Amino acid sequence: MSAGLSFEPLTPVAYLDRAASAHGDRIAVIDGARRWTYAELRDRCRRLAGVLAARAQGRPVAVLAPNTHVLLEANFGVPWAGVPLVAVNTRLSAAEISYILAHSEASVLIHDPAFDGLVSKLDTKPETTIRAGEEYEALLAAAEPFAVTPDDERSLLSINYTSGTTGRPKGVMYHHRGAYLQALAMVGHTGLSPSSVHLWTLPMFHCNGWCFPWAVTAAAATHVCLPKVEPAEVWRLIREEGVTHLNGAPTVLSMLAYAPEAAPVDVPVRVATGGAPPSPAILRRMGELGFDVTHLYGLTETFGPAMICDWRPEWNGLDADAQARLKARQGVGNMIACQARVIGPDGGDVPADGASVGEISLRGNNVMLGYLKDEEATRAAAPDGWFRTGDLGVVHPDGYVELRDRSKDVIISGGENIASVEVEQALADHPAVLEAAVVARPDERWGEVPAAYVTLREGAKAGERELIEFVRERLAHFKAPRSVEFGPLPKTSTGKIRKYVLRERASGERA
The missing domain is CATH 3.40.50.12780 (ANL, N-terminal domain)
Structure with a gap:
C-alpha cells in the first residue's frame, strides 16, 4: 500500500x-x-x-x-x-x-x-x-499560478x-x-x-499574526484588514462589518474599552489577548461591554500562544471579580501543545501550590526549529529539551499556571522579591488608571525599590501619593511604589510596554 x-x-x-x-x-x-x-x-x-x-x-x-x-x-x-x-x-x-x-x-x-x-x-x-x-x-x-508544497513538514x-x-x-x-x-x-x-x-488588530508580522x-x-x-489600530475605526468596523473576533495586547483592550465610541456590543466579540497579563480591571470593563476575553500566553519561539486560560464552566457562577482574577491566569497548554512545566532552581517541577515560583518551560509541536544561524543561542534556550521562556510563574492546585514576572523584571528590595505584575495590577484597579508599568529603581538602602509609570484615563485625575497609598491598602507596604511618574508609556509595535526603557529611565533618575 x-x-x-x-x-x-x-x-x-x-x-x-x-x-x-x-x-x-x-x-x-x-x-x-x-x-x-x-x-x-x-x-x-x-x-x-x-x-x-x-x-x-x-x-x-x-x-x-x-x-x-x-x-x-x-x-x-x-x-x-x-x-x-x-x-x-x-x-x-x-x-x-x-x-x-x-x-x-x-x-x-x-x-x-x-x-x-x-x-x-x-x-x-x-x-x-x-x-x-x-x-x-x-x-x-x-x-x-504556481504552487509547491513541502515534502518535509518540518521544513x-x-x-x-x-x-x-x-x-x-x-x-x-x-x-x-x-x-x-x-x-x-x-x-x-x-x-x-x-x-x-x-478583525486584524494584531500585527500580522508578529509571530505570523499568532498563526x-x-x-x-x-x-x-x-x-477584515486594518492597517492601523485607531479606536474609532475599530469600533466602526465592529458595528458595520459584524466583527466577532479580534486579538491584541492588553493595551489594545484599554484603548477600546475607554474610547469615546465604546458601548456594549449587540453580538458578543471574542477577544484573545496576550503579551502581558491583563489586569482584572480591564477584564471587568471588557466584560461589561460584551467582549469575551481569553488570555493566551506564548512567545515568538512558540508560534505565538502556547498556553491558554481554558475557561471552566463551573467558574460561570463566580462573581465578576473572581472571574477576572481567573481570566488573568496564563492557564494550560493549548490543545496541540505539551503541558507546560514550571521548573524550580533545582531543575525539578515546583509544587502546585500557587506560591512556589519557577521558570515557565515549553516543548512540543508548536516550538521553533531554532534560531537562524545561531546554534549557541538555540542550545542555551533549550538546554535539556525544554525551551526556557525567561518568565517566572506558579502552578495552582488546579494545574493552571500564573505568570508572576519576567525573570529580569523581578524587583529585589531588601532581600524580598517583588513581582512587578502584582503591583501593576493593584495600580490598574484604581479608577483613574488606564495602564501602569512597574520597574526596579536603584536604592542605596534597599538595593532596589519599585518605581511606577502610569497613564491616566482621559479626563481622570490622581496624584502620586494617592496611588502609593492605594497600593499600600492592597499589598504589603514594601511592595508599594516609592515613586510614580505620569505620562504615555513607551511601547513596542505590538503594544507591549518597553520595560527596559523604563528601567534605564529609573536608573538615570536615581543617578
Whole structure:
C-alpha cells in the first residue's frame, strides 16, 4: 500500500485550498472598499507564488507592510513559491531592517508605499523589490499560478525576528507542521467558524499574526484588514462589518474599552489577548461591554500562544471579580501543545501550590526549529529539551499556571522579591488608571525599590501619593511604589510596554 494513501505532509497553506473548494464564493477578505472571495484569494496567492518562484532563487522573501491584503496574501503565496516568509516589523529603523534583510539573505522585498521613504534609506536591499499597489497588481495579473508544497513538514516556513531589546534580533525559524497545528488550535480555542468575522488588530508580522492568517482561513471565516489600530475605526468596523473576533495586547483592550465610541456590543466579540497579563480591571470593563476575553500566553519561539486560560464552566457562577482574577491566569497548554512545566532552581517541577515560583518551560509541536544561524543561542534556550521562556510563574492546585514576572523584571528590595505584575495590577484597579508599568529603581538602602509609570484615563485625575497609598491598602507596604511618574508609556509595535526603557529611565533618575 502506498504511504501517500495515509500520509500528507502538514502545511498551513493547505487551508486555503480547502476554503476555496468548500467556500469559494464567500467573502474571504475585506480591505477598505475592496472585497475578495476565497476563490479569488487562492488565485491571487497562487499568482503571487508565480511572481516569486523565479525571483526568489530559493531564498526568503521579506514583506514590509501593515495589516493589508498584501501581507495576508504573502502568508500563502510565499510558501507556495517554495521559500520562507520574513514578515518585517513595520516600526523598526532602517538599520534594523537592513540587518534582518542581510541576516535572512532575503532575495525579494515586497513593501507598502507607506514605507517608500524607509526603503530608500536601507543599507541592504534584496536583488528585487516590489512596491505594493500598481506594480504588485500588474505582476499578479501577468503571472501564471504556481504552487509547491513541502515534502518535509518540518521544513522552514517562515523566519520571525525577535525584538532584539538586549542585542541583535534573533531569527526564529517556524516549520510547516507547527503552523498547521497551531492554527488548528486557535480555531478550536476561539470558536472560529464560517460565520466568523476576524478583525486584524494584531500585527500580522508578529509571530505570523499568532498563526491566525491560517486559522481564520482554516475556518473559512472573513478577514477584515486594518492597517492601523485607531479606536474609532475599530469600533466602526465592529458595528458595520459584524466583527466577532479580534486579538491584541492588553493595551489594545484599554484603548477600546475607554474610547469615546465604546458601548456594549449587540453580538458578543471574542477577544484573545496576550503579551502581558491583563489586569482584572480591564477584564471587568471588557466584560461589561460584551467582549469575551481569553488570555493566551506564548512567545515568538512558540508560534505565538502556547498556553491558554481554558475557561471552566463551573467558574460561570463566580462573581465578576473572581472571574477576572481567573481570566488573568496564563492557564494550560493549548490543545496541540505539551503541558507546560514550571521548573524550580533545582531543575525539578515546583509544587502546585500557587506560591512556589519557577521558570515557565515549553516543548512540543508548536516550538521553533531554532534560531537562524545561531546554534549557541538555540542550545542555551533549550538546554535539556525544554525551551526556557525567561518568565517566572506558579502552578495552582488546579494545574493552571500564573505568570508572576519576567525573570529580569523581578524587583529585589531588601532581600524580598517583588513581582512587578502584582503591583501593576493593584495600580490598574484604581479608577483613574488606564495602564501602569512597574520597574526596579536603584536604592542605596534597599538595593532596589519599585518605581511606577502610569497613564491616566482621559479626563481622570490622581496624584502620586494617592496611588502609593492605594497600593499600600492592597499589598504589603514594601511592595508599594516609592515613586510614580505620569505620562504615555513607551511601547513596542505590538503594544507591549518597553520595560527596559523604563528601567534605564529609573536608573538615570536615581543617578
